[in-house]
Amino acid sequence: MIEIDISRARSFVKERAYNDSYEKAKQAFEQVKQRNGAGSEWLGWRTLLSDPNDAILEQLDSLATAIREDADVFIVCGIGGSYLGARAVIDALSPFFGTDGPEILYAGNQMSGQYLDELIGYLEEPNAEGESKSVYLNVISKSGTTLETALSFRILRNWMEDRFDDISERIVCTTSEEGGALNELIKKHGFPKFIIPDDVGGRFSVLTPVGLLPIAVAGIDIRSLFYEAVSKFEALEEDPEPVLEYAAVKHALYEQGKAIDLFTTFEPQLNALSGWLQQLLGESEGKENQGMFPAKATYSTDLHSLGQFVQEGPRNMMETFIQVDSMNEQVEVQAEDEDHDGLNYLEGRSFHDINSRALEGTLQAHHEGGVPCVVLTLDKLNAQHIGEFIYLYELLTAVYCYCLDVNPFNQPGVEFYKKEMYQLLGKQ
Amino acid sequence: MIEIDISRARSFVKERAYNDSYEKAKQAFEQVKQRNGAGSEWLGWRTLLSDPNDAILEQLDSLATAIREDADVFIVCGIGGSYLGARAVIDALSPFFGTDGPEILYAGNQMSGQYLDELIGYLEEPNAEGESKSVYLNVISKSGTTLETALSFRILRNWMEDRFDDISERIVCTTSEEGGALNELIKKHGFPKFIIPDDVGGRFSVLTPVGLLPIAVAGIDIRSLFYEAVSKFEALEEDPEPVLEYAAVKHALYEQGKAIDLFTTFEPQLNALSGWLQQLLGESEGKENQGMFPAKATYSTDLHSLGQFVQEGPRNMMETFIQVDSMNEQVEVQAEDEDHDGLNYLEGRSFHDINSRALEGTLQAHHEGGVPCVVLTLDKLNAQHIGEFIYLYELLTAVYCYCLDVNPFNQPGVEFYKKEMYQLLGKQ
Numbered sequence: 001m002i003e004i005d006i007s008r009a010r011s012f013v014k015e016r017a018y019n020d021s022y023e024k025a026k027q028a029f030e031q032v033k034q035r036n037g038a039g040s041e042w043l044g045w046r047t048l049l050s051d052p053n054d055a056i057l058e059q060l061d062s063l064a065t066a067i068r069e070d071a072d073v074f075i076v077c078g079i080g081g082s083y084l085g086a087r088a089v090i091d092a093l094s095p096f097f098g099t100d101g102p103e104i105l106y107a108g109n110q111m112s113g114q115y116l117d118e119l120i121g122y123l124e125e126p127n128a129e130g131e132s133k134s135v136y137l138n139v140i141s142k143s144g145t146t147l148e149t150a151l152s153f154r155i156l157r158n159w160m161e162d163r164f165d166d167i168s169e170r171i172v173c174t175t176s177e178e179g180g181a182l183n184e185l186i187k188k189h190g191f192p193k194f195i196i197p198d199d200v201g202g203r204f205s206v207l208t209p210v211g212l213l214p215i216a217v218a219g220i221d222i223r224s225l226f227y228e229a230v231s232k233f234e235a236l237e238e239d240p241e242p243v244l245e246y247a248a249v250k251h252a253l254y255e256q257g258k259a260i261d262l263f264t265t266f267e268p269q270l271n272a273l274s275g276w277l278q279q280l281l282g283e284s285e286g287k288e289n290q291g292m293f294p295a296k297a298t299y300s301t302d303l304h305s306l307g308q309f310v311q312e313g314p315r316n317m318m319e320t321f322i323q324v325d326s327m328n329e330q331v332e333v334q335a336e337d338e339d340h341d342g343l344n345y346l347e348g349r350s351f352h353d354i355n356s357r358a359l360e361g362t363l364q365a366h367h368e369g370g371v372p373c374v375v376l377t378l379d380k381l382n383a384q385h386i387g388e389f390i391y392l393y394e395l396l397t398a399v400y401c402y403c404l405d406v407n408p409f410n411q412p413g414v415e416f417y418k419k420e421m422y423q424l425l426g427k428q
Numbered sequence: 429m430i431e432i433d434i435s436r437a438r439s440f441v442k443e444r445a446y447n448d449s450y451e452k453a454k455q456a457f458e459q460v461k462q463r464n465g466a467g468s469e470w471l472g473w474r475t476l477l478s479d480p481n482d483a484i485l486e487q488l489d490s491l492a493t494a495i496r497e498d499a500d501v502f503i504v505c506g507i508g509g510s511y512l513g514a515r516a517v518i519d520a521l522s523p524f525f526g527t528d529g530p531e532i533l534y535a536g537n538q539m540s541g542q543y544l545d546e547l548i549g550y551l552e553e554p555n556a557e558g559e560s561k562s563v564y565l566n567v568i569s570k571s572g573t574t575l576e577t578a579l580s581f582r583i584l585r586n587w588m589e590d591r592f593d594d595i596s597e598r599i600v601c602t603t604s605e606e607g608g609a610l611n612e613l614i615k616k617h618g619f620p621k622f623i624i625p626d627d628v629g630g631r632f633s634v635l636t637p638v639g640l641l642p643i644a645v646a647g648i649d650i651r652s653l654f655y656e657a658v659s660k661f662e663a664l665e666e667d668p669e670p671v672l673e674y675a676a677v678k679h680a681l682y683e684q685g686k687a688i689d690l691f692t693t694f695e696p697q698l699n700a701l702s703g704w705l706q707q708l709l710g711e712s713e714g715k716e717n718q719g720m721f722p723a724k725a726t727y728s729t730d731l732h733s734l735g736q737f738v739q740e741g742p743r744n745m746m747e748t749f750i751q752v753d754s755m756n757e758q759v760e761v762q763a764e765d766e767d768h769d770g771l772n773y774l775e776g777r778s779f780h781d782i783n784s785r786a787l788e789g790t791l792q793a794h795h796e797g798g799v800p801c802v803v804l805t806l807d808k809l810n811a812q813h814i815g816e817f818i819y820l821y822e823l824l825t826a827v828y829c830y831c832l833d834v835n836p837f838n839q840p841g842v843e844f845y846k847k848e849m850y851q852l853l854g855k856q
Contacts, residue, residue, distance in 0.1 A: 080732025096543050097550035109729045111786060112696050113757035113779025115524050122525035147786075148728055150769040151779070155759060181769045188766075202732075259687040259744055260721055268540050279733030286737025293688055293737060293745070295723050300576055301537045303845060304508025304630075305707030309714025309721060311841030316687055317721070329541035331583060338616075341578040341609040345855055351541030351579065354853065358539060358575075361849030369844060413739030416797060417731060421789030425782065427773055 002378050002388050004242050006249045008363070009318060009372035013252040021255065021403060022248035028402030029240050032395070037402050039409030044199030045394055048207055049233040056194075057223055060209060063172065063192060064216030068101045072133040073123060076214045077108035077156065078140030079148045081202020081279060082174075086214035088276035089206065089386055092269050093220050101219045108139070108152035116152055120159055135160065138217075140174040140210050142196050144181030147421075174209050201409050203279045204394055207387075221383045228387035236395055243396050246374065250318070250396075251403040253372055254292050259316040261292045262306075266299050266359045267324055267381065274298075274322075277393060284397045284408040291404070292318070300358050307362075311369045318372040323359055325379050327352040430806050430816050432670050434677045436791070437746060437800035441680040449683065449831060450676035456830030457668050460823070465830050467837030472627030473822055476635055477661035484622075485651055488637060491600065491620060492644030496529045500561040501551060504642045505536035505584065506568030507576045508707060509630020510602075514642035516704035517634065517814055520697050521648050529647045535584060536567070536577035544580055548587055563588065566645075568602040568638050570624050572609030575849075602637050629837050631707045632822055635815075649811045656815035664823055671823050674802065678746070678824075679831040681800055682720050687744040689720045690734075694727050694787045695752055695809065702726075702750075705821060712825045712836040719832070720746070728786050735790075739797045746800040751787055753807045755780040 010018060031037030032046070067074060076083050083106060090104055107119060127133045137160065139153045160167050167189065174194045175182040186193050194209030205211060207229055216222045236243055250261070261281070263274045274296035285291035297306050310317065333346040333354075346354060367373050378385040401408035438446060459465030460474070495502060504511050511534060518532055535547060555561045565588065567581045588595050595617065602622045603610040614621050622637030633639060635657055644650045664671055678689070689709070691702045702724035713719035725734050738745065761774040761782075774782060795801050806813040829836035 079729060084733065096546045110696050110726070111694070111728055111779050111783040112755075113759035113783070114755055115696060116759050116779065117757050118524045125526075145769055147782075150771055151761065151774075151782070154761070154764070154769060154771060158762070158764075184766075184768045259742065266539070268538050268543060275733070278730075282734050282737040282741075286734075286739075286741030288740065289742050291737055291741045293721075293723065293741070294734075295721065298538070300539055301507060302706075303842065305512065305703070306710050306714075306722075307845065308839045308841040309710040309719055311714075311844050312716065313710075313714030313719045313721070314687065314717050327540075327542055329545050331541035331544050333579065333582070334586070336582070336586075338612075340612045341573055341582060343578055343582060346579075346853065349853075351539050351544065354575075354579070355539040355541070357852040358845070358849050361847075361852050362845040364848045365844035369841070411736045413736040413797070414731065416739055416793035417735065417786070417790040419789075420792045421786050424785040424789050425774065425777075 002376055002385060002392060004246050005375040005377070006245055008367045009249045009253065009374045012372040013249060013256065017252045017255060018248060021252040022244060024251060024403040025244040025247040025399055028247065028399045029244060031402050032398050033237075038407035042199055042201050042204070042409035044197045045204035045207070046233065048197070048200070049230045049391065052226070052230055056209065057212070057226060060194070060212050060216050060222060064213060067136050067217050068219065070134050071102035071136045071217075072127045073105055073135045074102040074214070074217045075105050075107050075135065075137040075156065076140065077137055077149055077153050078210070079109045079146060081205050082140040082149065082210055083109050084203070084272070084276045084279050085206025085211040085390070088273040089211065089215050089220060089225065090218040091272040092381060092386055093383060094218055094269075096269065099219065102136070102217060104214065104218050107156060108149035111148050111151065116155060120156075123159075135164070136170050136172070138172045138174060138213055139182065141182060142176045142180060142202075144175055144183070144185075150181065172213065174213060203283055204409075206276070206390055224383040225387040228384040229391040232388040232391040236391070240395075243392065243399055247396055247400040247403055249372075249374065250292075250400055253318050254404070257316065258292055258318045258372070260295050260318070262295045262297055262310065262317055262319045263322065264297045264299050264302070264319060265322045266355050267327070268298055268301075269381070270322060271296070271298050273386075273389075280393055280397050283411050283414075284401050285404060285406060287406050287410075287413060290406055299362060300355070303362060310366055310371060315370045318374070319366055321359065321363060321373060321375045323356075323375060323377045324381050325377055327381065430804055430813060430820060432674050433803040433805070434673055436795045437677045437681060437802045440800040441677060441684065445680045445683065446676055449680040450672060452679060452831040453672040453675040453827055456675065456827040457672060459830050460826050461665075466835035470627055470629050470632070470837035472625045473632035473635065474661065476625070476628070477658045477819065480654070480658055484637065485640070485654060488622070488640050488644050488650060492641060495564050495645050496647065498562050499530035499564045499645075500555045501533055501563045502530040502642070502645045503533050503535050503563065503565040503584065504568065505565055505577055505581050506638070507537045507574060509633050510568040510577065510638055511537050512631070512700070512704045512707050513634025513639040513818070516701040517639065517643050517648060517653065518646040519700040520809060520814055521811060522646055522697075524697065527647065530564070530645060532642065532646050536580035539576050539579065544583060548584075551587075563592070564598050564600070566600045566602060566641055567610065569610060570604045570608060570630075572603055572611070572613075578609065600641065602641060631711055634704070634818055652811040653815040656812040657819040660816040660819040664819070668823075671820065671827055674824055675828040675831055677800075677802065678720075678828055681746050682832070685744065686720055686746050686800070688723050688746070690723045690725055690738065690745055690747045691750065692725045692727050692730070692747060693750045694783050695755070696726055696729075697809070698750060699724070699726050701814075701817075708821060708825050711839050711842075712829050713832060713834060715834050715838075715841060718834055727790060728783070731790060738794055738799060743798045746802070747794055749787065749791060749801060749803045751803060751805045752809050753805055755809065
């Protein structure tokens with residue numbers, strides 16, 4: 001179970017303001033449930049969980065197992081919601097150094113030619129056994145024409161065609177059911193295909209094949225991830241109170257003028273999870289001149305960079321701590337004869353124990369310094385808890401955005417730069 | 429030369445407000461020059477450049493060459509200003525995949541026991557030639573007792589003592605001239621030592637041995653980096669106009685109520701440079717309830733996450749684009765017989781060319797959407813331009829903070845969490 005403690009945030013909000021926001025959150029949750037709010041045609045991220053399709057999990061699992069057996073490298077080719085969720089889960093649950101399966105690399109998420117150039121050079125180097133690398137690629141795009149992804153995919157696909165005889169087994173497409181550029185290629189080459197449901201937007205798609213195939217290839221148990229999200233869905237349908245309170249306090253703080261919500265973790269492997277949150281919240285709430293900027297920091301390292309600002313900068317910030325209660329690690333401080341660095345007083349303590357005191361100390365200091373703080377505590381870092389975390393934040397995002405009276409599911413502003421860019425590129 | 433274009437920011441500021449801020453910036457620059465502003469005992473980052481010490485560069489270069497010849501892995505053990513500068517420069521100028529020298533790894537910049545555990549496991553694996561890895565470590569800390577760094581260093585030093593006979597040649601200390609925990613260890617073991625000047629704070633220390641040793645070990649020409657910073661120093665002493673105008677417009681926008689300065693790059697290897705900027709600005713300006721939160725984004729990937737917020741969220745943001753004019757890359761779009769993805773119209777264009785149009789389009793869209801934009805353009809990504817960039821932002825930070833009437837060089841707020849944490853840890 002993930003615990004949400006809003007007490008250190010609620011103390012900054014007047015009772016009446018909180019109650020008003022709480023009423024809004026209650027109505028907002030009803031809008032989500034009754035499917036009568038703005039953008040309600042995009043609620044497929046809930047249907048996924050209310051009506052789980054085990055057959056798809058089975059297919060994903062079996063393809064992932066086959067890829068894990070043969071691949072040295074698995075490339076995830078997608079941008080925004082087409083890769084941030086997978087990356088968040090994979091980074092959170094994979095070792096820092098090496099893996100027992102294929103190396104997971106990313107492409108099509110930016111337009112650096114240098115990166116693509118060097119990536120191909122790396123793919124052409126022999127693997128650890130001195131053999132030519134076995135490369136698989138998963139291209140993820142509803143339309144197949146998102147510029148960054150389509151560009152990188154064209155280059156990588158051509159490279160793979162030159163290099164491998166069996167690209168029809170090496171390239172997997174995750175795309176819309178019908179139409180779009182990838183479906184044409186699938187017809188031609190017979191690439192395996194997974195469908196992105198029409199009613200699930202990119203930033204809500206991590207529990208569809210968009211996220212689940214790369215996550216399964218990384219060796220993470222997608223059933224545990226998925227079914228714990230299902231359990232969380234059911235629990236919150238029954239009793240949405242934790243989300244209503246969280247949305248209420250966040251909304252009340254926004255109404256009070258808070259401009260930034262800083263998401264902080266004390267575990268470096270959760271950095272990409274904050275990146276997923278940035279998109280989920282930022283793209284959902286940042287419209288009609290509204291929203292709190294979702295910033296991210298990884299402590300304790302960023303206490304030595306952004307910490308000063310949080311402690312004593314403008315009081316326009318709230319902070320959300322994502323804490324992990326227990327970690328699997330065996331590093332303990334040992335006493336030394338000569339206590340040069342003065343650390344002997346920590347003898348026998350684990351790093352996680354010390355890290356947790358750093359979190360507690362930071363929380364106290366920032367709270368006393370005038371920063372409203374929400375604390376989410378995960379018992380452990382495993383697929384179950386991450387699954388729970390994902391649905392929790394998806395629902396929070398929808399409820400909180402309805403409190404702001406904005407449509408959580410569109411992103412009209414993203415079109416502006418594209419329009420300018422395509423004009424500059426001379427696209428007809 | 430780095431060009432700074434403030435025109436798309438200045439248009440959001442009334443002439444009179446700009447002139448007031450400009451006058452402040454002029455005075456601020458005089459305070460820096462005359463060494464009569466707050467914290468003027470910390471201006472050593474200027475003395476370094478006004479009076480370059482070539483002998484130190486020589487020593488750094490020769491030690492780095494020796495390490496590059498023997499090391500498989502070089503660990504940078506430091507936190508905050510003790511590693512962010514090195515990481516920024518190394519990431520900006522190194523390949524994405526592999527290197528021709530030792531692998532550079534980081535430790536002591538957080539308190540993840542899992543990371544440290546896995547790091548040691550990785551160090552114990554054989555190198556590519558099947559031999560035991562040759563490991564060097566550079567510990568960087570003025571006091572030697574910064575908790576994160578001291579903890580990791582104690583564990584790694586003990587591990588190295590068990591593994592290598594010659595640790596006195598494998599561990600290099602960068603620390604204060606006298607006193608501190610590391611100087612005691614240096615006396616005992618004879619570790620090579622480099623000095624952090626007393627009058628240079630962590631976030632201004634990248635051009636001291638703090639940053640320069642790791643940068644040199646990464647194979648980057650530290651003379652080019654350093655002497656281009658010297659040239660920039662001299663040029664701006666002569667004519668500070670570009671910095672005065674930049675500081676003036678940033679200050680005027682802050683006075684107007686802007687809460688966030690979003691630093692954006694279109695080259696993924698510049699992500700860590702934005703991290704260095706976050707500390708440099710955030711820790712300098714974020715005090716006495718003042719400052720603009722320095723956020724960072726890497727486009728175009730983050731256009732698919734934060735882009736919506738920037739385009740249509742609250743108009744409380746300015747944006748700083750860091751652009752690179754030309755890149756060394758050879759990836760071009762080729763025409764295909766069947767134009768499935770509709771990209772044939774880009775035939776013959778390089779990725780960098782397309783990426784540059786994306787930048788231009790984004791800049792136009794955000795500017796038209798009501799976001800004041802500053803654009804810094806680097807001709808190329810090389811050591812010279814990064815050296816220039818570093819001094820430019822160091823001076824800007826000092827001048828802009830004096831405009832805000834805060835001491836750019838202290839960080840009193842960082843002590844609060846430490847106090848709480850040490851109490852929780854039972855430190856006497």
